[in-house]
Amino acid sequence: MAMSKTTNTYNRQNWEDAEFPILCQTCLGDNPYIRMTKEKYGKECKICVRPFTVFRWCPGARMRFKKTELCQTCSRLKNVCQTCLLDLEYGLPIQVRDAALKIKDDLPRSEVNKEYYVQNIDKEISNIDPTTPAGAVGKSIAASDLLMKLARTSPYYKRNRPHICSFWVKGECRRGEECPYRHEKPTDPDDPLADQNIKDRYYGVNDPVADKLMRRAAAMPKLEPPEDKSITTLYIGNLGDVLTEKQLRDHFYQYGEIRTVTMVPRQQCAFIQYTSRDDAEDAAERTFNKIILGGRRLTIKWGRSQGRQAISAVETSREILEPVPGLPGALPPPPENIGNNFFNLQSTSGMMPPMMAIPPPPVAPQFMFPSQIPSPASATSAAAVAAVPSQIFPPGTAPIHYPSQDPSRMGASQGIGKPWPED
Structure with missing residues (x-):
């Protein structure tokens, strides 16, 4: 029985x-x-x-x-x-x-x-x-x-x-506010999530939450490798303050040989460069949206090569900027019929523009003591008078270079051309 x-x-x-x-x-x-x-x-x-x-x-x-x-x-x-x-x-x-x-x-x-x-x-x-x-x-x-x-x-x-x-x-x-229950709009009765039971959840059949997660997994994006085959660097984000360089190196070394590991603590990220492209693709495929280290889900992306970054920076600097409204335009070029036009290179073919006459530098005045100045009375010829430069004493004045040469100061003798007093 x-x-x-x-x-x-x-x-x-x-x-x-x-x-x-x-x-x-x-x-x-x-x-x-x-x-x-x-x-x-x-x-x-x-x-x-x-x-x-x-x-x-x-x-x-x-x-x-x-x-x-x-x-x-x-x-x-x-x-x-x-x-x-x-x-x-x-x-x-x-x-x-x-x-x-x-x-x-x-x-x-x-x-x-x-x-x-x-x-x-x-x-x-x-x-x-x-x-x-x-x-x-x-x-x-x-x-x-x-x-x-x-x-x-x-x-x-x-x-x-x-x-x-x-x-x-x-x-x-x-x-x-004293109500212990939520004051929110309930779920739509037609929503599949509103119909859940314990037995379906335990046996794994007709579970609306599981169907929602499976659809989400099918719609997840994939990490496509870049076309540039020289890129072997992966960007690792969401590191936090716990993960160290040793932990990253120990985990990512299983996918291939690592060349460098660069940590950026301020941005809480790192850059891992592999020696070969195949190892980098294998690491990206096996860690994208899957890796969890130190209780944190890490963000995996492809890095950019330094050469590509330099080229993009140059191209950006060469971009034509839009003019600011309200500023005057550029000045027109000078007409071709103006003489001594050094900027008009299309004026006459085969001929050089005329050179401008450069004035001679000014002659500095020469210093001479009063005893060295020849007197007009003792000049024997007009050539001796002409040899005295006109800058020595202008008409009606005597040259003064130092305070001691002032006739009215420091006991200097009055008159020009008189001998110095003897002791």
């Missing part, structure tokens, strides 16, 4: 008695000091219908209270959170993860077979570390590019907000 469901229901040997739930960081909340209520055998698991320990807590201020929905056996079987049923490693729905890792779900659907299968799995995982996944997920350790692209690296606390106030939707809520 087959065992009935009621007999197994009251068999407390397989009931769960846990001390702490299996939760993701988003459901746990941002508050490091949290209070939880523990209710032993509080509810039945939504999957295996076995009583389990229910935990209830508030993840933060102005957030709704959350509780566990699955037993820990079903949670470890799929490596999901007991509350939101999202993957603990990537934060993605089970349907997306199984499609990327090519995992086939072998969990039975019927109630009797499900209970028998879960009991056997519970015995197997009892000797395994509770932090490691079990079942087909634990056996699949291969990484996937799709999961690296879609993985959530930071908690999404917006998912813990309160539900929408139904009284506010009908216009009857009188609590105002």
Whole structure:
């Protein structure tokens, strides 16, 4: 005689008695000091219908209270959170993860077979570390590019907000700011995201959130390599203040030999130059929208060669600037019939323009003592008078070069041409 469901229901040997739930960081909340209520055998698991320990807590201020929905056996079987049923490693729905890792779900659907299968799995995982996944997920350790692209690296606390106030939707809520529920427009009933349930999420079928993420992955842009084959540099952005040059070199060296690693701390980025173009293309393909270092998703782009940057800078400097309105135009060239036109090179072919006469430099006045100046009376000829330069004494005045030559100062003798006084 087959065992009935009621007999197994009251068999407390397989009931769960846990001390702490299996939760993701988003459901746990941002508050490091949290209070939880523990209710032993509080509810039945939504999957295996076995009583389990229910935990209830508030993840933060102005957030709704959350509780566990699955037993820990079903949670470890799929490596999901007991509350939101999202993957603990990537934060993605089970349907997306199984499609990327090519995992086939072998969990039975019927109630009797499900209970028998879960009991056997519970015995197997009892000797395994509770932090490691079990079942087909634990056996699949291969990484996937799709999961690296879609993985959530930071908690999404917006998912813990309160539900929408139904009284506010009908216009009857009188609590105002004291209402613990959200006063927002609800989701359109025709939207697929408005129709979600726990079993579809756990079994990975007909999950609208998974379909949305798969469409997003198909529409993601690809990093096309540049046409210039001399470019072997990759731009690494969103480094933050934690990542160092050694960490970047140790990670990117697996794709090929690195020539230089240039860090730009002010811009929180770096430039990695490979020795060959094939290694650079391999690194760009395997890290674009996939690489996560130090808890940060890095931005990967192609760099530009220094020669190309110099050419672009020269071309930019040679651009014709638009004239500023309101300024006068350029002066017209001089007419061709003007003489001594040095700028009119088309005036007469084969002839040089006339040279302008350069005046001689002025003659500096010569200094002579009064005793050295010849007297007109002692001149024997007109040639002696003509030899005296006219700059020595202009008509009616005597040359004065120093204060001592002033006849009215420092006891100088009056009159020009008189001998100096003897001692």
